[in-house]
Amino acid sequence: MSAAPSRGQVLNLYKQFIKNANQFNNYNFKEYFLRRSRESFRANSKIQDPVELAKVYRDAQFDLAVLKRQSIISQLYTFDKLVVEPVAEK
Amino acid sequence: MLKNTRTNGLLKTSYRVFGLQNVHPLKFYSSSAAATAVKKIADNISLETHTDIQAAAREQAEERSSAGNDSASNGVGGFTAPNALKHAYQENTGFGTRPIYLDMQATTPTDPRVLDTMLKFYTGLYGNPHSNTHAYGWETNKEIETAREHVAKLINADPKEIVFTSGATESNNMVVKGIARFYKKTKNHIITTRTEHKCVLEAARAMINEGFEVTFLNVNEDGLIDLEDLKKNIRPETCLISVMAVNNEIGVMQPIKEIGEICRKNKIFFHTDAAQAYGKVPLDVDKMNIDLMSISSHKIYGPKGIGALYVRRRPRVRLDPLLSGGGQERGLRSGTLAPPLVAGFGEAARLMKQEYDADVAHITRLSKKLMDNLLALEHTTLNGSSKHRYPGCVNVSFAYVEGESLLMALRDIALSSGSACTSASLEPSYVLHALGKDDALAHSSIRFGIGRFTTEDEVDYVIKAIVERVKYLRELSPLWEMVQEGIDLNSIKWSGH
Ligand SMILES: Cc1ncc(COP(=O)(O)O)c(C=O)c1O
Numbered sequence: 001m002s003a004a005p006s007r008g009q010v011l012n013l014y015k016q017f018i019k020n021a022n023q024f025n026n027y028n029f030k031e032y033f034l035r036r037s038r039e040s041f042r043a044n045s046k047i048q049d050p051v052e053l054a055k056v057y058r059d060a061q062f063d064l065a066v067l068k069r070q071s072i073i074s075q076l077y078t079f080d081k082l083v084v085e086p087v088a089e090k
Numbered sequence: 091m092l093k094n095t096r097t098n099g100l101l102k103t104s105y106r107v108f109g110l111q112n113v114h115p116l117k118f119y120s121s122s123a124a125a126t127a128v129k130k131i132a133d134n135i136s137l138e139t140h141t142d143i144q145a146a147a148r149e150q151a152e153e154r155s156s157a158g159n160d161s162a163s164n165g166v167g168g169f170t171a172p173n174a175l176k177h178a179y180q181e182n183t184g185f186g187t188r189p190i191y192l193d194m195q196a197t198t199p200t201d202p203r204v205l206d207t208m209l210k211f212y213t214g215l216y217g218n219p220h221s222n223t224h225a226y227g228w229e230t231n232k233e234i235e236t237a238r239e240h241v242a243k244l245i246n247a248d249p250k251e252i253v254f255t256s257g258a259t260e261s262n263n264m265v266v267k268g269i270a271r272f273y274k275k276t277k278n279h280i281i282t283t284r285t286e287h288k289c290v291l292e293a294a295r296a297m298i299n300e301g302f303e304v305t306f307l308n309v310n311e312d313g314l315i316d317l318e319d320l321k322k323n324i325r326p327e328t329c330l331i332s333v334m335a336v337n338n339e340i341g342v343m344q345p346i347k348e349i350g351e352i353c354r355k356n357k358i359f360f361h362t363d364a365a366q367a368y369g370k371v372p373l374d375v376d377k378m379n380i381d382l383m384s385i386s387s388h389k390i391y392g393p394k395g396i397g398a399l400y401v402r403r404r405p406r407v408r409l410d411p412l413l414s415g416g417g418q419e420r421g422l423r424s425g426t427l428a429p430p431l432v433a434g435f436g437e438a439a440r441l442m443k444q445e446y447d448a449d450v451a452h453i454t455r456l457s458k459k460l461m462d463n464l465l466a467l468e469h470t471t472l473n474g475s476s477k478h479r480y481p482g483c484v485n486v487s488f489a490y491v492e493g494e495s496l497l498m499a500l501r502d503i504a505l506s507s508g509s510a511c512t513s514a515s516l517e518p519s520y521v522l523h524a525l526g527k528d529d530a531l532a533h534s535s536i537r538f539g540i541g542r543f544t545t546e547d548e549v550d551y552v553i554k555a556i557v558e559r560v561k562y563l564r565e566l567s568p569l570w571e572m573v574q575e576g577i578d579l580n581s582i583k584w585s586g587h
Contacts (some may be wrong), residue, residue, distance in 0.1 A: 028543035029202055070202035079139045081186025083502045084547045
């Protein structure tokens with residue numbers, strides 16, 4: 001059993017989630033993972049039980065690995081920007 | 091036992107490659123390494139895939155400039171051709187060109203987490219899950235059983251009751267034809283509804299040719315069946331009642347629990363086509379007395395080409411299989427399973443459970459916003475019950491606007507009209523007809539599908555676009571002019587069209 005994470009560790013994990021979500025090239029996936037990262041970290045901040053917290057922290061690391069791999073893939077296969085996405089003039 | 095430990099050992103090795111076991115994931119995926127890997131590729135090769143809307147926009151621009159030359163002769167009622175086109179398709183400079191996807195009932199985008207699960211089957215785990223003499227078979231077989239558990243859990247079923255198929259179309263055919271054929275010696279009657287998906291209707295029609303009688307129940311103006319009508323149509327020879335859970339065109343939810351009770355009381359098998367409902371509304375095969383359920387993976391952010399059929403084991407439901415062969419899937423569906431698709435489907439089901447509350451809250455909020463704003467337009471109606479519905483499907487009729495021309499005018503939004511089923515035909519939807527809508531209203535209907543990945547910005551864009559273009563198209567319509575002048579359209583004799 002791993003110990004409950006420190007505040008700094010959780011904050012660091014959160015930053016990684018946001019950073020990797022932002023790397024999605026696909027607009028809908030990017031927005032979704034940003035929204036869900038914010039929501040779930042906010043919801044999980046209420047957890048007091050150290051055992052549960054340790055479990056949530058471990059699961060989140062698994063999810064982060066998925067996010068890292070998939071944000072790379074999203075950059076490999078890209079599509080036109082959506083009509084709601086601003087494009088920078090080249 | 092030996093088989094298990096060996097399988098585990100192997101899987102552990104294969105996972106280590108992904109950095110999920112002993113290696114700390116953060117360390118393994120040091121962000122700088124990931125960033126450089128991406129940067130290299132992004133700089134050297136252009137992989138952008140263009141939507142054909144770009145070609146369409148170019149074509150349109152050419153058309154417009156040539157039309158502009160003789161605009162004087164084209165000018166009808168103040169609207170010149172180039173002017174009309176400009177209104178029909180707005181170009182926002184500084185923004186992208188790919189349409190917003192709002193057709194979630196047709197299919198949903200594959201969730202990246204689902205793709206992540208699938209990729210390892212295309213890169214290393216290629217064993218045949220039915221090979222039980224070696225590790226390649228064991229490792230894929232283990233993943234398939236995990237997927238089966240995820241699919242079963244969402245509807246409170248036992249994993250053994252899940253049969254993987256190619257999709258809901260196959261599952262529906264399996265049930266309607268398989269049950270009827272198995273019990274044909276003693277029973278010859280099937281009950282279904284007029285608003286089912288085409289695959290149920292056509293399968294039922296095929297059984298008429300095999301000597302069965304089929305009752306197609308009517309629905310009321312809300313799209314719901316009448317339970318008394320159902321009871322009246324039950325005969326001693328009825329072997330199957332098939333009623334869909336959520337309708338794919340209007341999102342209406344039938345009283346599944348009540349229908350299940352009636353079926354169980356009369357000892358008739360109850361099948362529900364839950365392609366649009368699975369994972370999106372609460373379903374429990376025991377509480378609702380469901381004997382058979384069709385499920386589709388690509389409606390829940392999973393891969394296309396895979397689905398499942400739930401077949402109750404106690405009391406046992408028996409059916410003739412469609413396919414003869416090696417006897418896989420309890421002998422009900424022979425043929426080698428596709429592990430990438432099955433595992434992706436399983437992960438999609440797991441996510442539907444995990445994300446249920448978040449998805450429901452998000453979709454309900456966006457759906458309410460969309461509905462409130464669209465229905466604020468005059469002469470606009472919501473099709474189907476406003477109470478018994480899945481919020482992710484909003485079907486609206488815009489009177490005095492031709493649905494197809496509205497769709498043509500909305501090339502920046504991927505939508506479908508009410509008659510989406512066979513999109514090539516311009517026939518008005520049989521579902522809306524069943525609700526008692528006339529041709530004109532059925533023709534002016536549009537279905538909006540909202541999902542997990544839809545954003546608020548997209549919904550805002552859609553509201554603005556629809557409101558503007560409905561108003562514009564109505565201005566062009568002579569009917570609308572008459573309505574504004576207070577002429578009762580019903581008093582006019584129309585010649586056939
Ligand atoms: C209610 C309903 N049933 C069946 C299907 C067909 O599903 P599949 O594409 O998995 O064969 C669909 C989707 O089009 C549907 O909406």
